[in-house]
Amino acid sequence: MQIGELGHRLWWFWRCDWLVMHPSNRVNLANCSLEVPDTLKHMDTYTHDVINPPYTKPLPSNRKDVWMLVWLFRKDKCEEPAGHFSTYVIFWTKGRNFISTLDQILCAPLSGFSTIELISPASDRRNLLVLKRIRCHSKSDESKALSEARLHLSLPSHPNILPCVGTGTYPLRNHPQGAISEVFMVLDYCKRGSLLRELDIRKKRGVGGLSSHLAAKVCVGLCNALLVLLSLDVPMSHRDIKPGNVLLQDDWCPMLMDFGSCTPAVIELPTYRDVEIWKEFAAEHCSMAYRAPELFQPKVGENITEKADLWSLGCLLYALLFLESPMDRVHAKGDSVALAVWSAKIHFPTETSDTPPGMLHLIKSMLSVDPQARPSLDNVLEVLASFER
Structure with a gap:
């Protein structure tokens, strides 16, 4: 017209x-x-x-x-x-x-x-x-x-x-x-909705978590999205990886969204003031059940790196398999999530017979309290590729 x-x-x-x-x-x-x-x-x-x-x-x-x-x-x-x-x-x-x-x-x-x-x-x-x-x-x-x-x-x-x-x-x-x-x-509009919606539907229907094949496919896609952020002229990290920030297409291809929490991949904390500023940022932008230990209590003189996203991705992989983050139960009880995160005690449901041991080991390595002990995105992709096939 x-x-x-x-x-x-x-x-x-x-x-x-x-x-x-x-x-x-x-x-x-x-x-x-x-x-x-x-x-x-x-x-x-x-x-x-x-x-x-x-x-x-x-x-x-x-x-x-x-x-x-x-x-x-x-x-x-x-x-x-x-x-x-x-x-x-x-x-x-x-x-x-x-x-x-x-x-x-x-x-x-x-x-x-x-x-x-x-x-x-x-x-x-x-x-x-x-x-x-x-x-x-x-x-x-x-x-x-x-x-x-x-x-x-x-x-x-x-x-x-x-x-x-x-x-x-x-x-x-x-x-x-x-x-x-x-x-x-x-x-763009994604008809299927968010990964969080998918997990909620599965909870209500009592059908259990995703198969290891589908869980690997979703996480491979998210790893690739994070690699795109790291490939920018100024490498960036998402800082708020969680099911609510992931959309699903009909073929289970995930799409990362909501980049309001993004920061440069490496954040230096030379002073106490920098630490306090970062703690306030993390409290506002990084969801508690998926927040890495170093985001709860950063230390003066240490750097926040892209490894914080690896922790969040490990929590998300756990949620794909068991329909909740390892910290969701802690939060639901009213206990301190920060203490639970720093204790490094990750409990798996008793019924894990359908989950390959290698995938459970990968989750444990991604949820290491020490950021340097966590695998790189390339290492995670290599392991997940074996489950995706």
Whole structure:
């Protein structure tokens, strides 16, 4: 549908926000080269810098309808409550200009400050995307959210990393809860849902954990995703590996997501102040049942390395086989998870006859209190490959 044909219908849209998609360092409707109705040109507009260098990675093969430039229109000043249906309008160009509506299908809270919304082009309801919105109450919150969005958008395309299609910001004014802005991330939709959902379903049905073959396949995929993070110009670690941050495709291929906890792979702690800052970060961003010992009680003069992710991955492998982290029972009893982690006492369920001894040994090695005693990602991949076949 041509832009001119719909111009008279769009006068009631409140604001426009630029969604980062492809080269153009700043875009404003007032000086845009596209054919834009006058009613839109006079709107209050906001822009967002594109990552430098510009975003050039190929879009997923099933997103051929998303082209070069994308704007996101919203018709309300603040966010909608969960369950409220609203319409988004996106128009893009690749030799021609047209408009498509995006209907919000589902809105669900992720946390106190973020929601996810299932959206789709009105012209193709089968083509689904996820809109993640992070509400920011300060410039510091906004900076953190933008860092997450920019990192996710800059990641190379990989089958074990959830694709990020675009990002953007939306200023809020007179928000009832004091929020100053929202940061948007448009992500691919994964119908099967999270690994946490899969484990919860298995618990309710009483069918037991995954087979060693499937558990190995999931962990191999996650190892590959972590290797991608380590291959960046500044090597990164995820710091919050857990079932809730892993999506599953229909063929059990895992996709790592939620990169808000990422830090450089090596964190130096030369002073007590650095230790306290890191402890606060870990308490906020690293889930307790999957948190490595060195994240509970870091020591002055020592480094936090990528081996912390190996501990979390070992807990996740344990959960795949037995439907819960080795620290979940400790947490459920109200006992100290930190003490349990540092005690290095990892208890396996009595019924482990279906689990290969080699996989149990791998878990024990990944859950070593001493980070240096844990295997490398390459070593873990080598062992898991024997169970995946």
